[in-house]
Amino acid sequence: MVRQTISRLEQASALDAVSDRLQGVVQSVIKSRRLRDLLHGTWLGHPLHPVLVQLPVGAFMSAAVLDALPGQDRAATTLIAVGTAGATPAIAAGFVDWSSLSRDQRRVGLVHATANTVALGLYAGSLAARLSGRRGLGKILGYAGLSIAGAGAYLGGHLSYQQGAQMNHGSSEVLRLPEDWAEVGEVAALPEGKPTVRTIGDVRVLLYRLGNEVTAMVERCGHQGGPLGEGDVVGSGEEACVVCPWHGSTFRLKDGLVVHGPAGGDQPTLRTRICDGVLSIATP
CATH class of the missing domain: 2.102.10.10 (Rieske [2Fe-2S] iron-sulphur domain)
Incomplete structure (x- = not known):
């Protein structure tokens, strides 16, 4: 069932209008070749996006563990803040990589990015709830964000390993x-x-x-x-x-x-x- 859904997603030409428009926006906003090379990871000899995602993913996963333990509210809130802030450079690098992919790859990548954007919004809401003293709501939003981020990660894995995005084809x-x-x-x-x-x-x-x-x-x-x-x-x-x-x-x-x-x-x-x-x- 999951494989069939992903296969249909790869062929979902209805996404192309949004994908093509967003691709143009990304390429027009990030025009500097030096900045693009920085975000692609050319200087590193390795794609930068998978490196940068380690910070928010690690922070959010750790916060989920601490939320299940008593007396760890402050530490979990700090990790949510770190993960939310650390997501920004990862998003920038991801969009620059995405803008140079083929159409079928961009379709999957668009849904991957959408899922992660929703997850980030939930984490931002979780952080706001925690800072205002509504720890229960903060935990619920945090776990919801983690679930959707997991779905986004699945799509990212498919994009990389099944469709070969940013892998060295040589x-x-x-x-x-x-x-x-x-x-x-x-x-x-x-x-x-x-x-x-x-x-x-x-x-x-x-x-x-x-x-x-x-x-x-x-x-x-x-x-x-x-x-x-x-x-x-x-x-x-x-x-x-x-x-x-x-x-x-x-x-x-x-x-x-x-x-x-x-x-x-x-x-x-x-x-x-x-x-x-x-x-x-x-x-x-």
């Missing part, structure tokens, strides 16, 4: 490559300072040659699987980067380092070796 490509060294071809045939694509088995690999050094990375963008081989190149030499044509994630060609989001992690790279002018690659 990592699975590495697993499909042969473990032993595989010959790619003559190094001299590769253009200097310009990325090129070669296929190993059925996996596309992006190669970048600088002199006698060649870097190899998975060609499928880690963010949403876009074709990096069709992206623009910015910069030159060791600082040259490839820009994904789908969502603009930018990776340094010499080592796969993520320079700009929405990708939150580096692009998977492969080992390379050159013997008698022939390039071979292998998994890391």
